Amino acid sequence: MVSKIKQIRDIILDNSQKNVSPATSPDPNKEAIDLADSHPYQVAKTIKNCRYVYNNESIVSALILNNALTANNRFVITTDNKNIPNIDKAIKHIESKIKEWKLDSVMNQALIKGQRDGKCFIQKAVIDGTIKINFLAYDGEDYDMRIITDPKSGEIIGFKQKYPKQENIDNWMNVKFDELIKDTGETDEANFLPKDMIYFTIVEEDNEGESFVMSLLDEIYDLWTYKGFKVSVSHKTGALTLITVGNEDVSTDKVPNSFIDSLMNVFKNPVKKQVGAVPYGADVKTVGTTNLPDLPGYMKDIIDVIFIKLQTPRSVFIGESSNRAVAEVQTNDDTGYKVFINLLRDTLRTHFEGELIDYELELAGFSEAVGHVIINFDKSKDDELEPLKPKDLNAETILISNSGDDGELDEEGIIDEA
Numbered sequence: 001m002v003s004k005i006k007q008i009r010d011i012i013l014d015n016s017q018k019n020v021s022p023a024t025s026p027d028p029n030k031e032a033i034d035l036a037d038s039h040p041y042q043v044a045k046t047i048k049n050c051r052y053v054y055n056n057e058s059i060v061s062a063l064i065l066n067n068a069l070t071a072n073n074r075f076v077i078t079t080d081n082k083n084i085p086n087i088d089k090a091i092k093h094i095e096s097k098i099k100e101w102k103l104d105s106v107m108n109q110a111l112i113k114g115q116r117d118g119k120c121f122i123q124k125a126v127i128d129g130t131i132k133i134n135f136l137a138y139d140g141e142d143y144d145m146r147i148i149t150d151p152k153s154g155e156i157i158g159f160k161q162k163y164p165k166q167e168n169i170d171n172w173m174n175v176k177f178d179e180l181i182k183d184t185g186e187t188d189e190a191n192f193l194p195k196d197m198i199y200f201t202i203v204e205e206d207n208e209g210e211s212f213v214m215s216l217l218d219e220i221y222d223l224w225t226y227k228g229f230k231v232s233v234s235h236k237t238g239a240l241t242l243i244t245v246g247n248e249d250v251s252t253d254k255v256p257n258s259f260i261d262s263l264m265n266v267f268k269n270p271v272k273k274q275v276g277a278v279p280y281g282a283d284v285k286t287v288g289t290t291n292l293p294d295l296p297g298y299m300k301d302i303i304d305v306i307f308i309k310l311q312t313p314r315s316v317f318i319g320e321s322s323n324r325a326v327a328e329v330q331t332n333d334d335t336g337y338k339v340f341i342n343l344l345r346d347t348l349r350t351h352f353e354g355e356l357i358d359y360e361l362e363l364a365g366f367s368e369a370v371g372h373v374i375i376n377f378d379k380s381k382d383d384e385l386e387p388l389k390p391k392d393l394n395a396e397t398i399l400i401s402n403s404g405d406d407g408e409l410d411e412e413g414i415i416d417e418a
Contacts, residue, residue: 043217063310068111071344090369119209122198311340
């Protein structure tokens with residue numbers, strides 16, 4: 001019996017799956033519809049539109065910025081093996097290079113671009129025996145990048161960039177401001193090997209980075225539409241004033257046109273509407289209803305989707321009650337926001353430890369330290385992950401301000417402006 005079991009372990013059974021998978025064929029239901037035909041997307045899925053949303057929708061920009069700053073709000077350079085020769089010198093060398101690279105700012109930019117655009121490209125140039133880094137322009141249109149992969153292994157073997165060709169201006173001090181940039185109308189190309197590039201992505205499929213914003217473009221379009229409706233409906237509902245001039249006793253000819261114009265100006269602006277006195281023969285009344293559609297409810301549904309897509313618990317910014325326990329659980333739970341923040345930190349370590357720090361250590365002669373000089377985002381084991389409060393962000397990124405008079409959390413909002 002034992003010998004038979006051993007024999008089965010050394011072979012692959014042919015009864016575990018079909019030898020040939022079924023052919024892929026159209027759905028036999030001829031009346032079935034394709035979603036792309038019945039619900040085509042409205043907004044073009046381009047990096048240009050993703051950046052426009054980031055620059056013009058405060059909820060999106062604040063959540064992306066908060067994710068980046070929460071993940072990269074503190075780090076130190078340390079080692080996982082203090083017994084390596086010259087490890088202290090290697091750490092000091094990297095610490096000095098981090099200041100030169102402005103790595104904290106670079107990592108923030110990479111996290112923002114990774115969430116917004118799906119990817120970014122950081123050039124590594126070896127100059128005088130040390131690495132210099134620089135973000136390459138990329139917008140998927142004028143500045144485009146092709147990723148070259150090995151068809152057999154799927155590994156990236158190079159990058160080819162296309163960009164607008166511009167004239168070099170050597171004597172720039174004597175050139176007028178408006179003449180500094182001269183677009184020739186031509187394009188140029190550049191090639192990069194994998195060792196010359198940090199191809200930064202957070203989530204990718206088939207070597208292509210996935211933008212968190214791109215799938216939200218239609219939702220943002222609807223949100224902005226509702227915002228416009230909100231202003232328009234508030235203006236029109238109950239604000240249309242009807243002025244009737246003349247009645248059975250008073251002829252319209254007896255009411256001067258100048259008075260009618262003056263009366264119309266009084267009620268023209270619904271925000272600054274005043275009390276007006278009208279003579280006998282003129283009648284003023286409002287037309288319409290004061291019932292408003294539930295546009296705030298529609299907008300809240302879309303905002304909820306934005307929070308979900310950008311991996312942020314809504315309670316981090318917007319509290320439905322004064323109890324912060326829910327927000328703390330969602331932030332620190334191993335199945336919640338902390339998992340996403342740790343993913344961002346692991347992504348930073350993968351790219352900047354393996355592709356930048358290790359490369360610099362080799363160039364500087366610290367080959368034994370390669371793989372052992374690490375970025376540590378936790379200064380101590382007792383540190384808890386704390387999301388940034390809105391007051392830690394720029395004033396322009398504050399989402400919703402429903403705070404009480406004392407600046408503390410009230411029943412409607414969590415903005416703390418104290």
